[in-house]
Amino acid sequence: MNFLRAVFARLERLPRGGVFSLLLVMLPSAGTVLAADSPGAATASPAVLEFVPPVAGTYELQRIMAATDGRVLDINGNTHDLSEFTGGKVTLLSFIYSSCADASGCPYAYVVFHQMQTRLERNPRLAGRVRLVSLSFDPKRDTPEVLALYAGDNAKAGRPVEWKFLTTGSVRELLPILNAFGQDVFLDMDPATGKHRGTYSHVLKIFLIDRARTVREIYTTAYLMPDMVYNDILTLLLEEGLKLE
């Protein structure tokens, strides 16, 4: 099967607007994926995660560290404490920037988050218990207005699983947050001019935070399977005493 055709077909079923227009631009560069799906590459082993995630509730997630606080802006330009968006619910948080085109970076996180939102919303018992947060590390360009466009319908108020898109007022406010979470971000520099190319290098990290604001898992590109994330979320909810059935 032609991978790109399949992806485009599936994208048709996803909501319009937001980052999906970016994904459509980005995916044609995924030539290696196309090659891997071609008959000639049939013997190549898949590079995706190759295991069945442990059953939710059969294991305990480590208490890694406290989720830090800081000042952030929502898509309406209102100022908040980040802790408003990391406590009281199980939270998935990732650092992104809206113009990221690195397939293993922000677009990947976006697709995973979208899947989580859709999947979690199918179970009414989970309504209001889980939150997604995408926090920009490009405050200069990712203004609240730009993030609102990036978010599209995902950030609509009243959804059973809320998805918050946040930015900061300045790099000065952003850096302590990045520092505390351990999220590396590097400016891509043009060696000829020494100027910023406008893109960033970073290793994707997604933080799973419990309702008490403790980071319980950190996923990276090397270890990010939606089924596993889903089970980890359920594990934290079961720990809180939620009955799933």
Next chain:
Amino acid sequence: MFNSKSGFLLPKIRTVALSVVMALGATALPATTQADETSCSPFTPLIMGQEEFVYVWTLGVEGVGDGSDKLVTVDVNPKSKTFGKVIASLSVGGRNEAHHVGLSDDRRYLWGGGLDTSHIFIFDVHTDPAKPKLVKVVKDFVEKSGGIVGPHTFYATPGRMIITGLSNNKDHGGVTAHVVYNNKGEFVNTVHIPTTEMNGVKGDGYNYDVAINPKKNVMLSTSFTGWNNYMMDLGKMVKDPEAMKRFGNTSVMWDYKTMKPIKVFSTPGAPLEARWSWNKGDNWAVTTTALTSNIWVFAQDMQGEWQAHNVGTIGNPADIPLPVDISITNDGKGLWINTFMDGTSRFWDFSDRMHPKELYKKKIGSQVNMVSQSYDGKRVYYTSSLLGNWDKKGADDEQYLKMFYWDGKELKEGFSLDFYKEKLGRAHHMKFQVRDMSKLKPLHAANTGLDSLSLVMRETADK
């Protein structure tokens, strides 16, 4: 990470772009592409190009220099005027039985352990990679871990460090645990090595090294010996039959996610370093046993169950060549194996991992312990010290860092540093570093990002 002044928050910054450049430590230097060495955690950004610095965690020796353990920085950039020279030496004060070091998952910090004191030293290696800075000393390892002694391997996972203990504070034997700390140097939890029977093999509770395969969600651990033995004089120990019984004889496959053991394997004779092949599509690991000179390969059978296979013998086991460190090529097709007693490094062809063959060997020195190769395998670095009380005596106690160029057929010396002449001490574990880390990516992120995205897109449609 440890405080806001350690490299992130700088005052009086005017423009967003400039502030990010400065505060995040990025420089205007040309990008040096990607980089790495195959023993790193799959979560740590790798150096696939030219390494610029080698850090050597060095044991202090009474009467040599200040006599203290130290982190030695050697310039290995071939374009540098100080190529092959010591450019920094950071003493930590006192002797701790310095042993292994490990890079954090962001490659900004280097953790080094002391097997005797159980102290852990955390160095900042990103603010100025040419001149590391000691930023924290963890002294609560034994207390916080519930009595675990001898922090050995430092293996990065996202936001954390898995630290293998070698011993305990009750009998100083080999029954011990993995201990997890977060990147701030705070205790997270302790995971004991199994001592009960699993799959017909009784766990001995011993520990040494770990290596993770995230694609399979598994972690392999190996086993060595406790404080009573590793702090004993080697000559005395080998004459003590009871002491010689107290070595690890097992390896354990773990569910990495849950940190629960899946299976215990009988791998007699102290299996030491654990490595996974990072070749795309490979899912096997390898270790060697110090006392029995065997090579073990771990792979899944047709039913998906992990099995251990004894696939080779190193040298003449009757001579106890003492296989110590190993280094696997990035394609999983070759393995360097050092044998301490004859000071020899051996290159094994692993094209057929179930039937590997020794292709080449070279005497590196009177004794040799650690081996680290550049990601492309073209440069191979060696150090000499095994343990303070196990190293050879007299003239045979050579202490060095040596670099060789490897063309696939022969090792040719690039430089050699005498750690006694330099008044440094016993050279033990090495890690590489570069100035510009902005382009470094973990191996799996670089290799599998698009594959992972394709998987998620499929799951998005299916779920």
